[in-house]
Amino acid sequence: MSAAGDPGRIAGQAPRLDGRTALVTGGGTGIGKAIAFALAxxxxxxxxxxxxxxxxxxxxxxxxxxxxxxxxxATADVTDEAQIAAAVDAASRDGALDIAVANAGVARPGSLLHLTADDWMGPIGVNVLGTALTIKSAARAMRAKGGSIVTISSIAAVRPVAFMAAYSVSKAALDELTRCAAAELGPLGIRVNGVRPGWMRTEAGAAAAASDANQALIRASTPLAGSGAEDDPLGDPAYVARAVVYLASDQAAWTTGQLLGVCGGSSLPPSAGDFGYVARMLYPGEMARDFAGPE
Structure with missing residues (x-):
């Protein structure tokens, strides 16, 4: 398989980041680990x-x-300002940092009828405050020569998810934080963009997709689900990593304040209807050839 067809490897024409310093929060697992691997x-x-x-x-x-x-x-809790500042220092060279990826995040499922104040503060603390503190420390280390900050949001920021209100609200706030940071830090030569992953093949994603109900929901709401060589509706975290590499690179030099969905199309509004049956009546041969389904 060519590099272009392998989501775990960056294609030959991918942007280069040779010698640049980068920090990835939450970089030990899942999407964060894939991002760290791709940047390296x-x-x-x-x-x-x-x-x-x-x-x-x-x-x-x-x-x-x-x-x-x-x-x-560098061991650090992103909600502790001193610890994230120390992590930025560890990632910097001569006090300067080129790239920061605010990936650390947590979710707290539960009904609005049952979530406690502490339940709410988990996602808000890590996803919003932790990202804000990461941006603060990273931007201070980028003031001299500019840099790129990438936040990791979720399609939950733009498509409500039942029984995940604390997570969805925190990610929506993270999106606005990204835009505010882009507006404020642009004059310093610091670009701030975000990526909104959809359903991804991480430990948490695989566990959530294990139920028949979620499998059906993912397939129904993700146009690209099952389009690859394997019948798998989940996206590879390396797809998110590729987007981060692009946003961190000079190829995105005129891009800031943007939120990019890497979600297989699952952030699209749900269809209001399906007139495939009419298309099959008008173009029976072509539809039978090009689209699976009942005649």
């Missing part, structure tokens, strides 16, 4: 941070073993 493979000097030193060490070892590049690790 593109030539960046990558530091990952998170609260569990063991998880970070495992990700560093995995990257080295796969030949993707050496990662550095």
């Amino acid at each position: 493979e593109a030539g960046a000097v990558v530091t990952i941070c998170g609260p569990d030193a063991g998880v970070l060490a495992d990700a560093c070892a995995e990257s080295a073993a796969a030949g993707r590049g050496e990662l550095q690790a």
Whole structure:
């Protein structure tokens, strides 16, 4: 398979980030780990941070073993301003940072009838405050020569998810934080953009997709679901990583304040109807040839 067809590898024409310094919060697992691997493979000097030193060490070892590049690790809780500032310092060279990816995030399922104040503050604390503190420290390290900050949001920011209000609200707030940061930091040469992943093949995503109900929902709401070689409705985290590499690179030099959906189309509004049956009456041969389904 060519590099262009392998979501785990960046294609030959992908942007390069040789020698640039990068920090990825929540970089030890899932989407964050895929982002760290892709940045390192593109030539960046990558530091990952998170609260569990063991998880970070495992990700560093995995990257080295796969030949993707050496990662550095800094233990940090993004809701602690001193700790995230220290992580930025660890990722910087001569006090300057080129790329920051605010990926750390948590979810708290539950009904609005049952969520407590503490339940709400989990997603708001990590997803909003943690991102704000990451932007603050990273931007201070980028003032001298500019840089790129990428936030990781979710399609839940724009499509309501039942029994996930705390998460959805926190991601919607993160999107507005991204736009506010772009407007404020642009004059300093700092670009701020975001990525909204859809259903992804992470541990959490796979667990959620294990139920028949969610499998059916994902397939019905994701136009690209099952379009690959494998009948899998989940996206590869490497697709999100590719978007981050682009936004961090010079190829996106005139792009800021944007939220890019990497979601297989699941952020599209739901269809108001389906007139395929009429198309089959008008074009029976062509529809039978080009589209699966009943005649």
